[in-house]
Structures are given as C-alpha cells and as structure tokens.
Amino acid sequence: MNTAGNSSTPSKTADWHALSPDQSLARLESRMDGLSSEEVRRRLETWGPNSLPEPTRIGPVRRFLAQFNSGLIYFLLAAALASFMLGHIIDGAVIAMVVLVNAIVGFVQEGKAEQALRAIGHLISHQAAVKREEQQTSVQVAELVPGDIVILEAGQKVPADARIVRARALSVDEALLTGESLTADKASTAVPAEAALGDRSSMVFSGTLVKTGQATAVVTATGRATEIGKISGMLQEVTELSTPLLRQINRFATRFTRVILVGAVLLFGFLIWMRQFEWSEALIMVVALAVGLIPEGLPAVITITLAIGVRRMAARHAVIRKLPAVETLGAVSVICTDKTGTLTRNEMMVRRVFAGETELQVSGSGYSPEGELSTTQGGLEDAIPAVRELARGGLLCGDARLDQGEKGWSVEGDPMEGALIAFAMKAGLDPERERGEWPRVDEIPFDASHRYMATLHRSPEGGHVVFIKGAPEAVLRMIGKPGLNEEWETRISAAAATGERLLGFAVKRVDDAEDAINPDLLTVGVEPLGLVGFIDPPREEAQDAVAECRRAGIDVKMITGDHVATALAIAKQLRLADEPKAMTGTEVERLSEEELRNAVDKVSVFARASPEHKLRIVKALQAQGHIVAMTGDGVNDAPSLKQADVGTAMGQKGSEASREAAKMVLLDDNFASIVSAVHEGRTVYDNIRKLIAWTLPTNGGESVAVLLAILVGFTLPMTATQILWINLVTDSALGLALAFEPSERGVMERRPRRSDAPLLSSFMLWRVILVSFLFAGLSLGVFFVALDMDRSLETARTMVVNMLVVAGIFYLFNVRYLHVSSFSWRGILGTKAVLISVGIVLLAQLVFTYLPVMNDIFQSRPLSIFELGSIIVAGIGMMLLLECEKLLMRRLGWFDELQGGHITPQPAAP
Structure with missing residues (x-):
C-alpha cells in the first residue's frame, strides 16, 4: 500500500464533505479497522505532529523598549542628553523623567503579552480514541495522522478535522469556528462541494465540542492543515497596524524635530557670526531655547489622558487591553459585528405559532x-x-x-x-x-x-x-x-x-x-x-446604538456564520441601512481583492462567513481608508480581530484566543457598549487635541519672546530657570486638567475624522501661531512697561512669568471648548479638575512671587496688587479676543475641517 505522503497535504486532495464515506476512506488509503503502526509512523514523519506551532514571544525588555519607538520620544531623549552635557541637569532630569513615566505607563497597560496562538493551542484535546490494527485504543492527540479512524462521543473535543463515516444523533458545538450558538447536526451524508463551513454537516472540525450522540470518523487533516490550524497561520501573517494618533504624533514629531533642528542651526550661526557669542555660550542658549520650545510633558499627559479614557470605558463595560485603542475608537468609521449575542439576545424565543x-x-x-x-x-x-x-x-x-x-x-x-x-x-x-x-x-x-x-x-x-x-x-x-x-x-x-x-x-x-x-x-x-x-430577537439597546452610529456617520456591518435570510431579517429590524444588502461567503470567495474593495461599502450583511472571509472583508474596508472596529467571540474571529484597528472580543462568551487577539473586551457582550466606547474615544481625542492646542502655544509664546530678545538684542525677559518653572507648573498642572474634560455636546453628531487627517489642522495651526504671538506680545508688553515704570529687571521678569501663567489659565478656559463658545455657565465654572488645577497653580505662583527662598532661587520679586491686577486684566482681554476669533472662525467655516473635513454643524454650547 502506498503511503499517504504522495501529495502536499491530504486536506487539499478533495472537498471531503462532498465525498461519500467510502470515497474518503479510499482517497486516504485507510480502512475501518484502522491503520497499522508502521503506516502511522510513516504518515507522522510525512505530516508531522497534530499540533500547532508555538508563537514567537516578545520578552518584557523588548516590549518596554518598544514604548520609546516614537519620533517625539527620540527628540526628547536627544534634548535631555544635550541638557546633561551642557550642565542643565534639572532640565535634562525633568525631560528624562517624563519620558520614563510615559514608557512605564504604556508598558503596564500593555503588560499582558500576545497569547492568541497559545490560547488556540489549548483548545485541542490531549487524548483521542482511535482504531488501529482492528483494536480501539487511546493515543495522544499529537500522534494522530490523516487516515486515522477516531471515535467521538458526547462531551469530547474533536481532536482533528475528520469526515464522518457513521453517526447517531450527533450534534456538535461549532461556535468557535462559525460563531453560531446553536449546535450543528451532523450525519455521514455528503453535502455539495460549494457548501459553506457552517453547512458541512458531514465534517467535524478540530477544537469543536461534541454535544450529543456518537460518531466514527476518518481524519482528513491534522495540525496546521486543520481549519483551526489555518486560523493560527492567518494570525501569524497578520501585521498589527499603527493607530491614527500614533501615526499623527510621529508625523508631527518628525516635522517638529526638523523645524527645531534647522532653526537651532540657524540661530547658532546667527549668535556666532552676527552677535559674536562664544560657541559654548551660544550652544547653551540654543539648547535652553529648544528646551523651552519642546512640549516635554506632552507624551506623559497624552498617556494619562488615554488611561483616563480606559477608566471611563471600563465603567461602560469595555475593558481596553491596548492603550492606543482608546483614541483609535474615536476615529472608527466602520463597526463589523457578529449577530448572535451581540446584536441579538442569544436567546431563542417562540414568536409565531x-x-x-x-x-x-x-x-x-x-x-x-x-x-x-x-x-x-x-x-x-x-x-x-x-x-x-x-x-x-x-x-x-x-x-x-x-x-x-x-x-x-x-x-x-x-x-x-x-x-x-x-x-x-x-x-x-x-x-x-x-x-x-x-x-x-x-x-x-x-x-x-x-x-x-x-x-x-x-x-x-x-x-x-x-x-x-x-x-x-x-x-x-x-x-x-x-x-x-x-x-x-x-x-x-x-x-x-x-x-x-x-x-x-x-x-x-x-x-x-x-x-x-x-x-x-x-x-x-x-x-x-x-x-x-x-427568533433570536434583537437587543433593544442595540437598535438605539445602531441609530446612534448612523447619526455619527459610522457604518455597521454584520458578519455572521448564520444563514443569509435570518441575518438579513435582523439587519432590517435593526435598520443597519435603509435597504440593507447581503452577500454570502461563497460570493465573497468569487470576488477579486479589487472587486471586494468596491463592494464592501455597499453591503451591510455578510452571511455564512468563514475566518478567511472575515479577514478579507476587514482588509478591504481598511484599503478603502476606513478605521475598522471588529467584534468577535470565537477562534474563527481571532485573525480579523488582530487585523482590525480595534479588535473587540466578547468577555462572557468569547474564547481566550479572541480575547488575546483583541485590543478591547466587552464585559457584557453588548453592541451598545461598543458605541459607548466610541463615544468615549471621541472624547479622548478631543481632549488630546485640546491639550495640544493648549500646550504648543504656551511653550511657543515664551520661546518667541526669548527668540525676539536674542534676535533684536535686548535683555532676556526670563531666565532659563524661570522658563523651566513655567513649563513645570503649567504643563504638569494646567495641561493635565484637560485630560479630565467631559464630552462636548454633539460629540456623536460628527462624522468620523479621516484616517489621514493631520494632528495640526489648518485651524489648529493658525490657533497655535496666533496664541503664541499673543502670549509673546503680552509678556514683552508687560516687560517693557514695567521697565518704563522704573521697576527692577527682577520685578519685570517676575511680572512676565506671572503674565504667562495667568494667560495660560485664561487660555485653558478658552480651549476647553474647541467647537463652541466658552462663555456659558458650565464653561465659566469649569470642572472639578480644572478648578483644582487652577488653585494649585495660583498657590504655586504666590509661593514663587512672595516666598523669600523662591525669590533667591528664581530671582523673583514680590508684586503689588496693582501689578497683579493689571496682569489679570490683560489675561481677560486676551480671552475675549480669542472668543471673538472663535466666533469668526465658525462663521468662516474653519471648524468644518477640525475633524479632517468630516464634521456637521455643532449644537449650541451647553
């Protein structure tokens, strides 16, 4: 008898479900009384063990170092190194500490290593009952080979893909492969070759669970060649995508670094050749200016903002496993969801008699x-x-x-x-x-x-x-x-x-x-x-959630293993689209990649979908520029969950493999919780944009003032230590308050932002430039007026520091509402976090201004009530000016591009 090793793999020699039992046995060169020991040995050498490969594991050191893989982090590390080398120990230490805290927070949040492949491997049973040489025996599952005759009984996991030869009252739970909660009835009768995976009633698949009955089956595929092995292979091939925010920050950091480097070189040359500075003195001044310009607290505060989003989402039954997924949720434009248990209750009910x-x-x-x-x-x-x-x-x-x-x-x-x-x-x-x-x-x-x-x-x-x-x-x-x-x-x-x-x-x-x-x-x-x-009735809350998605410009697509008529009926009840269209997995197979990309936007329901279909659908949507959230609970969902921008696993009925492949886990398996998470994700992104819109001008204002002093040649309005004080006080206290901002009204009325939208839109760039020069103008105005009034240089500089801090406070109230006026009762009162931050900063400034020891360290001087009052009046005037500018920008339509060109008119201020 020939060995079974004459072809690349027995699983590819035929559509086993379409063959009769006798044809399957003949094709596998097997027989009902089992293979001989010698034949098993030869086939084991040919096909290898019936097991899945261990995943490549990333060690904790590499995962920790990966937290530093960002253009902005590289630039901060270089600035810290330069500060240390030039004797600016405090500056360097602060920057290094911020970078380290950012890395630690990210490392802890993503601490659980990728274990999807190992979780899949645990699904395979360890022992199998087989017939060999006319005797029934028990063997290790890893020793099974194609052609083995296996005996299946209720309660057992199927050890390998197999063609049923005999069956009695056999039903199998195939939820991990098909996603359907109802058991699949099995028999030895052949089915059409084109039958979808869920319709192959003459087959049993590795990792599924026998619920009732008994069967005798012949193994057709082992290890990687099984359906679950193919999923394992797909997981290894999937490359996780960077999130929109990380891409935006990296692009911003790269451009920001180039601008600062070019500016630093030009300024260094100017000081050497035009101002006749010593090279070391010029270099110290350039580095000091760069340190003042760098938003060193930005990465840490962004990380904290994401962590706050994680906490808020947890309260809405959504647990985040990957920290950047918080922000990615805010950019989601398509949600691909399972039907059973997510959109529906997963409870059968008699509706009609x-x-x-x-x-x-x-x-x-x-x-x-x-x-x-x-x-x-x-x-x-x-x-x-x-x-x-x-x-x-x-x-x-x-x-x-x-x-x-x-x-x-x-x-x-x-x-x-x-x-x-x-x-x-x-x-x-x-x-x-x-x-x-x-x-x-x-x-x-x-x-x-x-x-x-x-x-x-x-x-x-x-x-x-x-x-x-x-x-x-x-x-x-x-x-x-x-x-x-x-x-x-x-x-x-x-x-x-x-x-x-x-x-x-x-x-x-x-x-x-x-x-x-x-x-x-x-x-x-x-x-x-x-x-x-x-029927398995739709969840009532899912209907409201789908409606909210449609208002927010988010498409909802159902991808299910169920029959097309059932899936389409549920889609109509939930109003996934005005006229939802359906496509079967068989139809997906017939389409080329380009044809599928052109079709996915028009289809709301994909029925009888296999793991390969789900993965192709997600990739096609991403190729169209969509940010995709994908829900799933079975092992069959793991590749598409990993491929999606926000893979979302079910916490109650989800498999360990799906949870480990996902970036988010729903504790209540409820579609409405996804929509709540999207709402929080948009809020997080808004807060990050507010943080950037606040941080860059506050840093930029002081840098512009110092740069003008250097270029024009007048006395510096601040010392290096005073610049560092402003950065420490404002970035660590005021900036952090924006991380706790609640959602603005109408946050789910906007369309999703484009995936390629820049971090600094035209309006944001305009606002950074405008506010930077306003801050610089106010600080220089206060400086020169104080000198004209015969105040000492130290007093004038103290007024400049207080002016910048007060301007930062008033600008904080202005930037809390990017889209609407800040002049409202809620806008004036602020949140608890804002009030606490402002209180801390004001207390710190009183210490900076009036405490003798601080006067000695920072060369500050006490100010009179008149001097403080004039600073506050100037801050109020600046806020009034910016509110008028905001109104003008709204009328000119510049707010329309805040979300990358996809935003509807905003409602009135709360």
Whole structure:
C-alpha cells in the first residue's frame, strides 16, 4: 500500500464533505479497522505532529523598549542628553523623567503579552480514541495522522478535522469556528462541494465540542492543515497596524524635530557670526531655547489622558487591553459585528405559532415565561385547545430545562427546546405537571439523517401518544397530506423572509400495546399539530446604538456564520441601512481583492462567513481608508480581530484566543457598549487635541519672546530657570486638567475624522501661531512697561512669568471648548479638575512671587496688587479676543475641517 505522503497535504486532495464515506476512506488509503503502526509512523514523519506551532514571544525588555519607538520620544531623549552635557541637569532630569513615566505607563497597560496562538493551542484535546490494527485504543492527540479512524462521543473535543463515516444523533458545538450558538447536526451524508463551513454537516472540525450522540470518523487533516490550524497561520501573517494618533504624533514629531533642528542651526550661526557669542555660550542658549520650545510633558499627559479614557470605558463595560485603542475608537468609521449575542439576545424565543387554522403572535422576551398569545384574526378562545396540544407536544418532545436564577431565566440544553418550554408556560401549561401526567416511555433521538425527534408517552386518558417535532419537510412526509404541503410551504417561505427558524409538530395516537417506537410506526396515522417560528430577537439597546452610529456617520456591518435570510431579517429590524444588502461567503470567495474593495461599502450583511472571509472583508474596508472596529467571540474571529484597528472580543462568551487577539473586551457582550466606547474615544481625542492646542502655544509664546530678545538684542525677559518653572507648573498642572474634560455636546453628531487627517489642522495651526504671538506680545508688553515704570529687571521678569501663567489659565478656559463658545455657565465654572488645577497653580505662583527662598532661587520679586491686577486684566482681554476669533472662525467655516473635513454643524454650547 502506498503511503499517504504522495501529495502536499491530504486536506487539499478533495472537498471531503462532498465525498461519500467510502470515497474518503479510499482517497486516504485507510480502512475501518484502522491503520497499522508502521503506516502511522510513516504518515507522522510525512505530516508531522497534530499540533500547532508555538508563537514567537516578545520578552518584557523588548516590549518596554518598544514604548520609546516614537519620533517625539527620540527628540526628547536627544534634548535631555544635550541638557546633561551642557550642565542643565534639572532640565535634562525633568525631560528624562517624563519620558520614563510615559514608557512605564504604556508598558503596564500593555503588560499582558500576545497569547492568541497559545490560547488556540489549548483548545485541542490531549487524548483521542482511535482504531488501529482492528483494536480501539487511546493515543495522544499529537500522534494522530490523516487516515486515522477516531471515535467521538458526547462531551469530547474533536481532536482533528475528520469526515464522518457513521453517526447517531450527533450534534456538535461549532461556535468557535462559525460563531453560531446553536449546535450543528451532523450525519455521514455528503453535502455539495460549494457548501459553506457552517453547512458541512458531514465534517467535524478540530477544537469543536461534541454535544450529543456518537460518531466514527476518518481524519482528513491534522495540525496546521486543520481549519483551526489555518486560523493560527492567518494570525501569524497578520501585521498589527499603527493607530491614527500614533501615526499623527510621529508625523508631527518628525516635522517638529526638523523645524527645531534647522532653526537651532540657524540661530547658532546667527549668535556666532552676527552677535559674536562664544560657541559654548551660544550652544547653551540654543539648547535652553529648544528646551523651552519642546512640549516635554506632552507624551506623559497624552498617556494619562488615554488611561483616563480606559477608566471611563471600563465603567461602560469595555475593558481596553491596548492603550492606543482608546483614541483609535474615536476615529472608527466602520463597526463589523457578529449577530448572535451581540446584536441579538442569544436567546431563542417562540414568536409565531400556526395551530390548526389560526396564526398566533407570541410576546415576551427571551426564556422568560411571561408573555401573551394574540391573533389579528380573532377566535383566540376557539384556538386555545389546538395551541395547548401543540405546546404540550413541544414541551414533552425535548430534553431541555428552564431555570430561574439571580440573573433571570436560563436554559439547560437545546435553546429551541428551552423556548418551547417558555411558550408552553405562556399557553398555561405547567412543565413539571405535564411531564408527570405524560411519562415518557420511549424515544427516537434527533438525528441529522432523518431530521426529527419523536417521544412515546403514556396518556393520562389511557393509551399511548407519540409526539413528533422536526424539520417541517420531514414532518410533512410523515403526515402525507398533499393539501397541507402547499399551506405549510407558504408559511415556511414567509417565515424565512422574516428570519424565523421553523419546526413542524405532529402527533400519533397508539394503543397501550406499543411500548417502543421506530420509524416504521410513523409512516401512517400521523396528524399535524402545526408550525412554530423561532427568533433570536434583537437587543433593544442595540437598535438605539445602531441609530446612534448612523447619526455619527459610522457604518455597521454584520458578519455572521448564520444563514443569509435570518441575518438579513435582523439587519432590517435593526435598520443597519435603509435597504440593507447581503452577500454570502461563497460570493465573497468569487470576488477579486479589487472587486471586494468596491463592494464592501455597499453591503451591510455578510452571511455564512468563514475566518478567511472575515479577514478579507476587514482588509478591504481598511484599503478603502476606513478605521475598522471588529467584534468577535470565537477562534474563527481571532485573525480579523488582530487585523482590525480595534479588535473587540466578547468577555462572557468569547474564547481566550479572541480575547488575546483583541485590543478591547466587552464585559457584557453588548453592541451598545461598543458605541459607548466610541463615544468615549471621541472624547479622548478631543481632549488630546485640546491639550495640544493648549500646550504648543504656551511653550511657543515664551520661546518667541526669548527668540525676539536674542534676535533684536535686548535683555532676556526670563531666565532659563524661570522658563523651566513655567513649563513645570503649567504643563504638569494646567495641561493635565484637560485630560479630565467631559464630552462636548454633539460629540456623536460628527462624522468620523479621516484616517489621514493631520494632528495640526489648518485651524489648529493658525490657533497655535496666533496664541503664541499673543502670549509673546503680552509678556514683552508687560516687560517693557514695567521697565518704563522704573521697576527692577527682577520685578519685570517676575511680572512676565506671572503674565504667562495667568494667560495660560485664561487660555485653558478658552480651549476647553474647541467647537463652541466658552462663555456659558458650565464653561465659566469649569470642572472639578480644572478648578483644582487652577488653585494649585495660583498657590504655586504666590509661593514663587512672595516666598523669600523662591525669590533667591528664581530671582523673583514680590508684586503689588496693582501689578497683579493689571496682569489679570490683560489675561481677560486676551480671552475675549480669542472668543471673538472663535466666533469668526465658525462663521468662516474653519471648524468644518477640525475633524479632517468630516464634521456637521455643532449644537449650541451647553
């Protein structure tokens, strides 16, 4: 016999689900009594062990050093080094400390290493029951090879991808691959070659869980060749993208560095050649000016702002694993979400009942037995007997149980059977009483080969009764009434259009002599009871969240393993689009990368999607310039979660692999929590822009004043230590207050900013330049006026320092509202953080101005009430001027580009 090693991998030799069991065995050169030990050895050498490769792990040192990989950080480190070399020890120490704190915060937040591949590996069971050389034995899963005959039973994890040869009542939980919570019924019957992964009922896949029944199957793929192994390979190939903010900061830092370096060289040359400075003195002055210009506190405050966003999101049931994801959420333009449990409740519920000639609607929520039966046709009382008999059949022909706990009603067993129990209770039946009065005698378990379940019960009125439930087509064949076929088919089509899952019900009455049932007993005398339509209802909060997304210009796309009709019906109920369009995974496969990029924006629902489809869809959306948030819970979602800009895993029903691949985890598995996180992400980005709009001008103003003094040749308005004092006080206290700013009204009324939007927009750049020169003008004006009034140089410089600090305070109130006027009750009062920061700064300035020891250290002098009052009046005048400028800019439409050209008119100030 030839070995199995004649082709690259057995998994590629055929669509195993489309072959018959005999064809699969022949193709694998295997047999039902198992492989020989020698054959197993040869195949193990050829295919390798049935295991997944260990991921490459990044050590803590490399992860810590990665926190310094930023253009702005490089520049700060260079400035710190230059400060140390030139004797500016305090300057250098402060800058180095800020950089170190920034790195530590980022390292701690991202402390948990990437473990997605290891989490996937844990899903594979350790032992497998196999047949080898006509004997059943137990072997290590790693020793399985293609062609092995494996024995599967309820409760076991499937050890490898395998083609079912024999099966009895087999159902498998494939949620980690398909995302669907309902178990998949399995049989040995071949299915079409083009069947999607979730429809391959003749296959079982590695890592999935056998829920019911038994099976014998032949292994078709092991290790990397399995479906779960392919996901592992995709994870290794995915390169995580940089976040929009990090890209913007790096671009800004690079340009900022170039400007400062060029300016420093020119200034150094000017001082040497034009002012005849000594080179060392000129170099010290240039470095001092650069230190004053560098926003050394900016990285740390940005990190703290992100950390505050993390805390706020946690309060909204969203846990951030990767710190930059906080800001990325604010730029999200597309949310790709699963259906089951995220947009829907993940609780089956009976919504519609066809009993006799009556169609009834069933109200309620989930598995709770509270609800009512109603009909628009009238005659509800006449239909009650038929409805209760149908409800009794659904209750007794099943094995599930309903329990009421602290968190409400839950089901143990099949979700649809749990929904039938709730329906029976709504119809007025007591489950325990019914089971006691109608004891079960025998049963035919559900099996995918015959697609029905039947139970034999002793009737309290005498005789025996068989209740039958199953696929409507299978139940119709038993009933055998041609007239009923057309009626049921009409209702089946109507139910499919609304996304309902239908079960047919029937009954057969037999005498006491029948104490066992078999399929032959159900060929005649079967009477119809009716049809029941099930839905997994949308979450009420999800409907509001989708509407909020649409108002915010965020597209919501459903990517699910469910059938297209069911998914499309839910999409229409949630109004994902005015006219949602759907595409199946098979259709996605037929499209080229370019065709898919052109199609993704127009499609709202992707059904029967495999892991490869999800990954292609996310990449296509990103190729269109979108910032993508992707939700998922199964191992099948891990590659697309890692690829997405904000991968979002489910905390309750999500797999460990999905959580480790994601940047955010939802504690409540609720779509509404994603939208809340987006809201917080936009607030964080707003606060970061406010921080930058505040920091750069305050640093720039003092630098412009000093630069003018150097160029023109008059006395410096501040000493180097006074410049450092201003930076320490304002950046560490006032700037940090902006990190705690609440959301501005209308934050979710804007469209998402472009992914390539610059950090400094035209308006922001204008504001930085304007305010810098205003600060410089105020400080120089105060300086020269003080000298003209015969104040000492030390007093004049003290007034300049206080002027810059007071100007920073008033500008803080102005910049708290980028889009609207700051003249409102809330704007004037500020927040608790603002008031505390202002109080600290004012106290520090009083110490700086009046404490003798500070006068000695910083060469400051006490000021009179008149001098302080004039400084405050100048600060108020500056704020009035900036508020007028803000009003003018709004009327000119410059606010329209604050978010990269995608912003709607803002509402009035709060």
